[in-house]
Amino acid sequence: MKILLFGANGQVGWELRRSLAPLGEVLALDRAGADGLGADLTDPDAVARTVRSVRPDVVVNAAAYTAVDKAESEADTAALVNAVAPGAMAAAAAELGAWFVHYSTDYVFDGSGTQPWREGDPTGPLSVYGRTKLAGEQRIAAANPRHLILRTSWVYAARGGNFAKTMLRLAREREKLTVIDDQHGAPTGADLLADVTAHAIRSLAAGSGRPGTYHVAAAGETTWNGYARFVVGQALQAGENLKAGPEQVAPVPTSAFPTPARRPHNSRLDTSSFRSTFGLVLPPWQQGVERMLQETLRT
Numbered sequence: 528m529k530i531l532l533f534g535a536n537g538q539v540g541w542e543l544r545r546s547l548a549p550l551g552e553v554l555a556l557d558r559a560g561a562d563g564l565g566a567d568l569t570d571p572d573a574v575a576r577t578v579r580s581v582r583p584d585v586v587v588n589a590a591a592y593t594a595v596d597k598a599e600s601e602a603d604t605a606a607l608v609n610a611v612a613p614g615a616m617a618a619a620a621a622e623l624g625a626w627f628v629h630y631s632t633d634y635v636f637d638g639s640g641t642q643p644w645r646e647g648d649p650t651g652p653l654s655v656y657g658r659t660k661l662a663g664e665q666r667i668a669a670a671n672p673r674h675l676i677l678r679t680s681w682v683y684a685a686r687g688g689n690f691a692k693t694m695l696r697l698a699r700e701r702e703k704l705t706v707i708d709d710q711h712g713a714p715t716g717a718d719l720l721a722d723v724t725a726h727a728i729r730s731l732a733a734g735s736g737r738p739g740t741y742h743v744a745a746a747g748e749t750t751w752n753g754y755a756r757f758v759v760g761q762a763l764q765a766g767e768n769l770k771a772g773p774e775q776v777a778p779v780p781t782s783a784f785p786t787p788a789r790r791p792h793n794s795r796l797d798t799s800s801f802r803s804t805f806g807l808v809l810p811p812w813q814q815g816v817e818r819m820l821q822e823t824l825r826t
């Protein structure tokens with residue numbers, strides 16, 4: 528099996544380099560691409576040409592415009608990267624009969640209610656990022672029936688920037704943190720996502736499973752505040768020298784932490800369809816966060 532990976536230096540892309548390796552030959556491209564192979568998603572024609580010239584069996588796209596607040600003032604770039612380029616790559620893959628694997632987000636939902644979102648629930652993105660990611664899903668689905676779109680939430684990794692690492696830095700610098708406690712979801716490890724992606728590709732290639740859009744997140748739920756307290760508490764236990772402990776992570780409502788982009792209050796994702804279709808288990812969110820912290824804090 529020949530696999531073409533875009534976004535190979537992101538949180539998920541980096542883990543995919545590892546998890547896809549046993550499936551076959553992996554050509555991993557970051558934004559810079561390789562000789563004659565463009566991989567900058569602000570140039571949709573170039574990335575589609577790359578797909579046609581590599582002729583892979585599977586294209587995995589882990590590249591995305593993920594700066595949620597910045598996207599509010601860079602809507603055109605976010606749309607090219609998150610929607611137009613993935614659509615063009617999926618169409619090029621379709622010409623070859625190749626699979627197209629992609630990631631989307633809880634931010635396609637409006638965050639109403641308290642029930643975990645199911646795949647068929649109505650979307651209603653609140654931000655430019657969410658709207659461009661939803662447009663990407665729609666373009667991919669229209670261009671190539673052989674697609675796998677995994678919607679996930681609150682991604683972290685040992686390598687790369689993420690909320691957990693921001694909380695560690697702030698707890699070293701400040702006596703008090705303020706973190707909102709009315710947005711609910713599940714932190715999900717890039718390593719877990721990469722692993723289940725490899726399993727799902729193998730199933731699809733073997734004729735089992737089913738193409739389509741699936742929700743994939745770690746089990747359980749918390750809030751950004753609960754997540755921050757967990758991270759700070761674990762770091763203290765590991766002997767980190769912090770100015771703020773879990774008790775100094777003050778809970779505040781969203782209204783007390785203004786940001787350019789609106790974010791959903793309810794980011795819970797119902798993952799039962801993915802688990803039953805592919806016969807996989809998604810472990811509790813704390814398990815992966817603990818592991819990432821042990822990796823990150825080890826000196």
Ligand SMILES: NC(=O)C1=CN([C@@H]2O[C@H](COP(=O)(O)OP(=O)(O)OC[C@H]3O[C@@H](n4cnc5c(N)ncnc54)[C@H](OP(=O)(O)O)[C@@H]3O)[C@@H](O)[C@H]2O)C=CC1
Binds near residue numbers: 569
């Ligand atoms: N991070 C999260 O919390 C969540 C992410 N997702 C989705 O999961 C997927 C993976 O996200 P994650 O790994 O966390 O994201 P990261 O931000 O860690 O990685 C994204 C990668 O995309 C690359 N990229 C950005 N713009 C371009 C471009 N114009 N051309 C080529 N590459 C580009 C970045 O490269 P560079 O380093 O050069 O900028 C970076 O390596 C994305 O589809 C994202 O929308 C879904 C839910 C939550």
Ligand SMILES: Cc1cn([C@H]2C[C@H](O)[C@@H](COP(=O)(O)OP(=O)(O)O[C@H]3O[C@@H](C)C(=O)[C@@H](O)[C@H]3O)O2)c(=O)[nH]c1=O
Binds near residue numbers: 693
């Ligand atoms: C830094 C900080 C953030 N917050 C809030 C703001 C926000 O609502 C929440 C998380 O902040 P972040 O900026 O890390 O979150 P954000 O970048 O919006 O994270 C999102 O990224 C995209 C790519 C996704 O797809 C989503 O699933 C989600 O992971 O925490 C605080 O309350 N206090 C703080 O000190």
Ligand SMILES: [Mg+2]
Binds near residue numbers: 593594
């Ligand atoms: Mg962010």
